[in-house]
Amino acid sequence: MRFGYWLPMFGGWLRNVDDEGMEASWEYVSRLARRSEEIGFDLTLLAELNLNDIKGMDAPSLDAWSTAAALAAVTRRLELMVAVRPTFHEPALLAKQAANIDRISQGRLSLNVVSSWWATEARKYGIRFDDHDERYARTAEWLQVVNGMWSEEEFSFSGRYYEVEDAILEPKPLQSPRPTLYAGGESPAGKALISSRCDAWLTHGDPPEVIGKKVAEMTARREALELPPMSYGAAGYAVVRPTEAEAQRELERITNVRQSARGFANYQDWVRNTKLERKVSLKDYSVSNRGLRSGLVGTPEQVAEQILEFEKAGLDLLLLQFSPQHEEMERFAEEVIPLVRQGSARALEVGGLA
DSSP states (O other), X not given: OEEEEEOOTTSOSBTTOSOOSOOSSHHHHHHHHHHHHHTTOOEEEEOOOSSOTTTOTTSOOOOHHHHHHHHHHHOSSOEEEEEEOGGGSOHHHHHHHHHHHHHHTTSOEEEEEOOOOOHHHHHHTTOOOOOHHHHHHHHHHHHHHHHHHHHOSSEEEEOSSOEEEEEOOOSOOSSSSOSOEEEEOOSHHHHHHHHHHOSEEEEOOOOHHHHHHHHHHHHHHHHHTXXXXXXXXXXXXXXXXXXXXXXXXXXXXXXXXXXXXXXXXXXXXXXXXXXOSSOOOHHHHHBGGGGXXXXXXXXXXXXXXXXXXXXXXXXXXXXXXXXXXXXHHHHHHHHTHHHHHHHHHHHHHHHHHO
C-alpha cells in the first residue's frame, strides 16, 4: 500500500469545524509536504478549486498549479499529484506547464484529471460549464491533445472542442512514456473514459467490500480493452486514538452539523452535478470525499487491519485526510504505517509458502 494525503488547500476537511488549525497558506503546506516525505508518505494530492467549497466561498484557498511548481523545488521524494479540470485549462498549454514541473521535480509529477462539478464556481470565474456526459467528451479530447503534445515531435489536432496546429513542446516530461494520469468517476461515461485513457482510477471513500467490487469492474473493463493493468486509489479520513472510545468521541465532534453550515450550499451543488453510485448522508457532508465511509476510525491496530482489508480488495493507494493535518499525520506515520507494513510482509510470506 502506498500512503498519500490531500494537501490542505482549503484550510481543512471538516465542514462543521471552522478553524482546524491548518491555515490555507504556503508556509503551512510547504512545511507539511517536506515533513511528510520524511515520515513515510509517498504522495500528496493538490486539489484544484478557485473557491473554497469546504469552509465557504469567502474563505481562502490555494492555487493548485503554482503551489505544485513551488513544492517541486523544495521536496525530494514526494509524488505531486495535481488535479486538473479540462474546462479550466487549454490542453496544449497545460501540457507545457506540466512538462516543466515534471522536470523541476525530477519526474515526480502526476495528474488527477477531474471533470468539473461545481457550476457556481465556473459561472463566477467565467468558465463554461458543460452537462455531465459532455464534460467527459471534452475530457477525452483534452487527453488526446495532452498526450500528443507529450509524445510527438510536432502535433496537430482538430476536434469538437480543441484545435492545435503543428505544435511543438520541448522539453518533454522527464517521465516516460508520460506522467501518470489518475482520474475518478462513477458514471458509465466516466468509467469508460478512465479505463481507456488513464493509468489509475480513484474513488471516494467506501468500505473494502464496496471498493473490491469497483476494482473488479474497472479491471474487467481494462482487460476487455487489452490494455496494461491499472492501479487503484481511494479517499479516507483517519481518526487514530489510543482507545476506540476516544476515536468515537472525536467522530461525534466532527460530525456535529450544528457547529457550522457555511459549505452546505456548495455540497448540494456537488451532489446535483455528479452521478454517484450511492446516496450521500449528513455524515458524508461533514467530511469531504466520503472519507468516513472508509472506516479508518479507531485504535492503531483497528485502522491498520482495515487498511490491510483494502489491500486484499485490490487497492494500491490511500489518499488520506487528517485534522489537524500535521499532528495527525505524525501519529499515523508512527503508529499505523509500521503495522500495515508488518501485516503486508506477513501476507506475502504466507502467500509465498502457499
